[in-house]
Amino acid sequence: MIQFDYHFKVRYKDIDQMGVMYYSRYFEYYEAARTDMMSDLGLTYKELEEQGIMMPVVHSESDYLAGSGFDDHLICKTEIREKHGNRMEIFYTVVSENLPANIINTGKTIHAFVKLNGKPTRIPQSLKQVVDNKWEHVK
Amino acid sequence: MIQFDYHFKVRYKDIDQMGVMYYSRYFEYYEAARTDMMSDLGLTYKELEEQGIMMPVVHSESDYLAGSGFDDHLICKTEIREKHGNRMEIFYTVVSENLPANIINTGKTIHAFVKLNGKPTRIPQSLKQVVDNKWEHVK
Amino acid sequence: MIQFDYHFKVRYKDIDQMGVMYYSRYFEYYEAARTDMMSDLGLTYKELEEQGIMMPVVHSESDYLAGSGFDDHLICKTEIREKHGNRMEIFYTVVSENLPANIINTGKTIHAFVKLNGKPTRIPQSLKQVVDNKWEHVK
Amino acid sequence: MIQFDYHFKVRYKDIDQMGVMYYSRYFEYYEAARTDMMSDLGLTYKELEEQGIMMPVVHSESDYLAGSGFDDHLICKTEIREKHGNRMEIFYTVVSENLPANIINTGKTIHAFVKLNGKPTRIPQSLKQVVDNKWEHVK
Numbered sequence: 001m002i003q004f005d006y007h008f009k010v011r012y013k014d015i016d017q018m019g020v021m022y023y024s025r026y027f028e029y030y031e032a033a034r035t036d037m038m039s040d041l042g043l044t045y046k047e048l049e050e051q052g053i054m055m056p057v058v059h060s061e062s063d064y065l066a067g068s069g070f071d072d073h074l075i076c077k078t079e080i081r082e083k084h085g086n087r088m089e090i091f092y093t094v095v096s097e098n099l100p101a102n103i104i105n106t107g108k109t110i111h112a113f114v115k116l117n118g119k120p121t122r123i124p125q126s127l128k129q130v131v132d133n134k135w136e137h138v139k
Numbered sequence: 140m141i142q143f144d145y146h147f148k149v150r151y152k153d154i155d156q157m158g159v160m161y162y163s164r165y166f167e168y169y170e171a172a173r174t175d176m177m178s179d180l181g182l183t184y185k186e187l188e189e190q191g192i193m194m195p196v197v198h199s200e201s202d203y204l205a206g207s208g209f210d211d212h213l214i215c216k217t218e219i220r221e222k223h224g225n226r227m228e229i230f231y232t233v234v235s236e237n238l239p240a241n242i243i244n245t246g247k248t249i250h251a252f253v254k255l256n257g258k259p260t261r262i263p264q265s266l267k268q269v270v271d272n273k274w275e276h277v278k
Numbered sequence: 279m280i281q282f283d284y285h286f287k288v289r290y291k292d293i294d295q296m297g298v299m300y301y302s303r304y305f306e307y308y309e310a311a312r313t314d315m316m317s318d319l320g321l322t323y324k325e326l327e328e329q330g331i332m333m334p335v336v337h338s339e340s341d342y343l344a345g346s347g348f349d350d351h352l353i354c355k356t357e358i359r360e361k362h363g364n365r366m367e368i369f370y371t372v373v374s375e376n377l378p379a380n381i382i383n384t385g386k387t388i389h390a391f392v393k394l395n396g397k398p399t400r401i402p403q404s405l406k407q408v409v410d411n412k413w414e415h416v417k
Numbered sequence: 418m419i420q421f422d423y424h425f426k427v428r429y430k431d432i433d434q435m436g437v438m439y440y441s442r443y444f445e446y447y448e449a450a451r452t453d454m455m456s457d458l459g460l461t462y463k464e465l466e467e468q469g470i471m472m473p474v475v476h477s478e479s480d481y482l483a484g485s486g487f488d489d490h491l492i493c494k495t496e497i498r499e500k501h502g503n504r505m506e507i508f509y510t511v512v513s514e515n516l517p518a519n520i521i522n523t524g525k526t527i528h529a530f531v532k533l534n535g536k537p538t539r540i541p542q543s544l545k546q547v548v549d550n551k552w553e554h555v556k
Contacts, residue, residue, distance in 0.1 A: 018195065035429070148314075151439070184290075209327075387440075
């Protein structure tokens with residue numbers, strides 16, 4: 001299975017007065033994680049948009065298992081999966097670099113594929129090949 | 140059922156280059172909606188914190204049914220429900236002021252109750268009474 | 279002088295672990311304040327963009343005189359001024375609703391006018407008239 | 418002079434519908450830049466807070482010279498300077514990795530030193546030594 005590790009640090013802007021990361025900020029780091037995963041797979045999201053394909057989020061969710069504090073060094077472990085040829089599911093597991101066995105947060109986003117005119121479309125061949133090839137590597 | 144309408148406008152800061160509200164911003168408006176609902180119920184979240192009770196989010200989710208653009212006037216219809224005496228579920232339905240029948244977004248957050256030392260606790264009596272009284276009104 | 283009062287509440291998302299509003303959030307409220315001021319003047323920023331005029335920020339600044347905490351009810355007093363026919367200066371003074379004499383924050387943004395192709399242009403006549411007419415009212 | 422290069426990528430969350438980074442986001446990257454610079458100098462901001470010293474921003478400003486788009490790889494060149502023993506001035510220059518001669522944005526933040534009780538204090542010795550030693554290196 002394709003897995004990508006996105007490393008990041010919790011910033012002051014992310015922390016609320018409970019001293020932990022505010023709940024919606026995880027979704028911003030999910031975005032960074034999936035963007036860098038796609039670059040790592042050899043197909044940037046920017047190129048997709050230049051080909052006239054956008055990947056709007058149609059569903060998002062997050063489970064908060066433990067708090068993360070200022071300047072914590074975290075990893076967002078990210079996995080991608082095609083679904084029915086017209087959806088992409090991406091899974092996120094956030095852990096601390098120091099204590100990777102303790103899960104801080106898990107999440108999921110589901111993405112559709114749409115053309116610039118907003119019409120739904122199938123997963124672009126370029127992305128499908130990249131994902132499928134990678135899957136084969138780990139079979 | 141307790142329902143509160145939170146009115147807001149989509150701001151430039153919320154819009155991405157697809158021209159629609161960025162997916163994590165909905166969670167920020169959910170927060171504004173539930174905070175104002177609690178004030179409207181006669182019990183502010185600030186007072187809860189001053190009583191030593193915090194309501195961290197343990198789960199959040201959102202479904203994006205349609206885009207919302209800059210300066211759209213939206214309503215976040217918000218409902219609150221106690222669950223098992225130690226959780227609070229809050230439901231959100233975002234519609235346009237002009238076209239309230241068309242649902243733009245739905246979401247849910249689940250909140251735990253914890254003391255300042257981080258230990259879990261039951262729903263505070265003050266909040267329970269407020270919620271229960273309101274429920275009776277609509278029975 | 280044109281002055282517009284934008285009322286807002288400090289949200290949990292705005293507060294950092296010092297318990298006060300994070301410094302960059304003020305700029306987000308400045309945006310809400312100037313957008314609503316323009317609507318109040320009878321010319322929305324959305325209409326300007328539809329006419330092919332954008333008003334990018336070319337300079338911003340903020341002075342933090344006192345902290346503002348969660349659920350504080352604040353007013354952002356906003357003033358607009360044309361400058362040299364190709365710039366707009368907007369001034370912001372943030373005070374508490376309860377204690378309007380105590381200034382929490384002051385700020386300024388300077389805006390250019392550009393066409394959709396990015397070329398600079400003069401202040402649009404529609405905006406100039408609105409601003410000039412209002413100025414006359416207070417002479 | 419102490420100079421630190423903070424590398425970052427522009428994220429979808431940062432981009433508005435003009436297709437460029439929203440103006441207040443620069444301040445968030447300034448924060449990341451100065452935090453990592455302090456770590457690089459051997460004194461983390463987290464340690465300072467644990468010693469009971471906070472460095473609230475008392476002034477911030479930014480000049481927007483050119484836009485930066487999605488997935489641009491940028492550098493925030495950061496410099497720190499002590500001022501009068503009770504202020505720290507930090508300067509930021511944002512350039513593209515590909516075209517470092519073209520300045521996209523410049524900014525400045527001024528920080529005070531306060532104790533946990535909010536009382537102003539002098540620059541902590543630990544920070545002063547770090548800054549002063551580094552200055553000597555480049556004399």
